[in-house]
Amino acid sequence: MSSHANRGVVYRGAGKVNVESIPFPELALGNRQCHHGVILKVLTTNICGSDQHMVRGRTTAPEGLVLGHEITGEVIECGRDVEFVKKGDIVSVPFNVACGRCRTCKRGDTHICLNVNGDRAGGAYGYVDMGGWVGGQAEYVMVPYADFQLLVFPDKEQAMEKILDLTMLSDIFPTGFHGCYMAGVRPGSTVYIAGAGPVGLAAAMSAQLLGASCVIVGDMNEKRLDQARSFGCEGLDLKQDASMSELIEGILGVPEVDCAVDAVGFEANCHGHNHSHEQPATVLNATMEITQPGGQVGIPGLYVTEDPGASTEEARHGNISMKFGLGWAKAMSFHTGQTPAMRYQRQLMQAILRDRAPIGKAVNVQTISLDDAPKGYAAFDGGAAQKFVIDPHGQLA
Template sequence: MKAVVYDGPRTVSVKEVPDARIERPTDALVRITTTNICGSDLHMYDGRTDLQPGMVLGHENMGEVIEVGDGVDLVKVGDMVCLPFNVSCGACANCNQGLTAYCLVANPAPGMAGAAYGYADMGPYAGGQAELLRVPWADFNCLVLPPDARDMSRQKDYVMLSDIFPTGWHATELACVRPGDSVAVYGAGPVGLLAAYSAIIKGANKVMVVDRHPDRLRLAEQIGAIPIDDSKGSPVEQILEQTGGMGADRGCEAVGHQAHDPSGQEKSALTLNNLVHSVRFGGTIGVVGVFIPKDPGSPDPLQKQGKAPFDYGMFWFKGQSMGTGQCNVKNYNRQLMNLIANHKADPSFLVSHELKLDQAPEGYRNFDVRADGWTKVVLHPDGGR
């Protein structure tokens, strides 16, 4: 089968690799019809992880089930399914508590919890930027989609259930967003935009989105958020001005450890500290941007060790609370699917490019450099049939 393979820093290629296949009775084999390039893929693409060359990438996947193992009871051949990026067993202590991002079984590495498709340190599972994908524990991990998921125009919405729509929603859950709240979102990449979109769906009275890329800020404004351009002045001051000097009720971080200031200097704790100063006394913050235990490629000696100079004194003084971590996709994907199916949510508004699998290297290059207009890249391994 054809697949997108990591060759080394800033180099991916489309190669012939061994076909994915059923390996255990509880597996399903999915013909991938739509898969995305995720912002977190870029951490690996940039060489900021210890991913080994040869890994098939891709953790935002959907497609058609073409084969199931003898132990699969619920998922059927012919079903259109979306796969959470979390690979989880569904039966361990963490999965039983809904903590599927921290499955105790799926990742065989000592001392690790949680697994994902095609991702560094997240288990041995090949990714879905490929023609075929093996799905372990298929009855648990496959979200069977409504009949309209066969329509390619609808797949742009449903594929977002694999990661970024639930992750954006998770940011608002961690931040405890409620109707009537004001919300500050740092980062207008796909996850930040969908965090803002989720806050709007939840009834926030004002949502402010901080970024400096005009195309992304335009999308924020398009969905009803207030764009905050941090290249034109302090985002903290702009948010305080929007909130009568009090700060936002809630804050969402959707940038992560590779945050840059407007001059291009990398500052790993920039968005965390800006949120402390942007959110009111007693407010809450949700962090879904990627922070990792070690980052040898960082220019910051602290970040090399996975540490950050956090403004904890002000955080404590303001009595704020913070929730962090990867999204447990299964907690949200069914209810968000229902919003999409009933046209209450259309997360595909952020899709800028649909490419064939062979065009993936072009998609990675342009998405990585934040080329104007490249806000979300969708790949169709089957050519968009």
């Protein structure tokens, strides 16, 4: 298979990505064979807000990194030890690289696998500090630990019919769901979602699946707020000059919600007339203000240990000014970290296949070619109310 050509989206410094020829993947990990891996022909691979942080130069991502951790593909080669995944299967790849053998994987915490990253717990494809795994914004990619990791779609024809929904299973749908689940969303809950980007919209749909009575999505981008409103959410324009409690009270009649989700992360801006001023902890502080005493906050939004583009020296090293005393006084719970995508994939797949979760419509999917990936990054960075899905082989048309 190594005679095949391959191309991928490569990070070339702040603000720049190129589509370049890259090596065709091999069933190898360094100098040893990867008998438990497979090679995929990539069917869809999505641009994520986490990718955008790197491309903006807000992480320590090295130049030359092949991007992409949201991967859906067709198996074209299996390693010797792969038993249950077959050539021709269409599969979703959880963005967490996980071995299935370590103690954290065995308890279901695949987002903090101990064996896939030499620097710290947890690995991911095409992402800074996450083990050096080659990303999947490419024509072909290698996936290790295939029997453990891959979610095989039960019917190939059905999978292709719903591919623009199923492609969200690799990351943002499980991530949004995890944020809501860990925030304690239950039937009848009132929920605040910070951010109307793709993860925030996925969280909003997840809150609805979990039975929330009212889902409020806050953002400063009117087109993204309209997208949230399109499937029954309350859109909250954060450019208004009022406290967060007042804004919530204007919708609910009371100044608090049952639970909240931070789908923004460290590149957050203040609300109100200072909305162009970056303040990394503003969403965390807002959720503490508006969440009921004893409530929970899910934090799937990304926070980093090093931010070269931060406005203060403290923030450059991941130190942000949280009002933690407020959260302590209110006996609140916070759940952070990447999402163990495998924990939710199968259930969410079933919701998609049975027409319970039109997630592609909710996040406003826009398919683009591999060659148009740089344009997709630029549009996303400009605030487009779309989720860009790359079609590397032109198979979706």
